[in-house]
Amino acid sequence: MQQTEWSPPAGGIIACGIAGLILAVVDVTLITDPPGRVLLGVAAAGLLAFAFLSWRAQPKLAITDGGLLSRGWFSTTVLRPDDIRRIRITEFRRIARTVRLLEIDTAEDHLLVFTRWDLGTDPLNVLDALTAAGYAGS
Secondary structure (H helix, E strand, O other), X not given: OOOOEEOOOHHHHHHHHHHHHHHHHXXXXXXXXXXXXXXXXXXXXXXXXXXXXXXXXXXXXXXXXXXXXXXXXXXXEEEOHHHEEEEEEEEEEEOOEEEEEEEEEEOOOOEEEEOHHHHOOOHHHHHHHHHHOOOOEO
């Protein structure tokens, strides 16, 4: 049976949350200079917010009976096969490695972009599953 939903790895989200908590504790207990305290506080709040919103947005992409579900930090979109204009992989080199993105272009001129972090797996695997489910687009 092929995978039908994709989301960031739970371990990575939890690690971001723990790192945010550690930074917050260090900020409150060890840092004494005001600029350093502000910077570390912003970093801690950013990591905690990222972890919370990433956990809330699971699964990031899923094949459901109603269509292709795309969940973001603040909204959820369901796309039927006829709402999708094109699904493709964009590949480019960045700092001596190849980065792949899954791009879903909708009929309403919205572009949904998913990274390996968003999907928890290689975007090529997700493209294969979407194609097998009838979401290939043109």
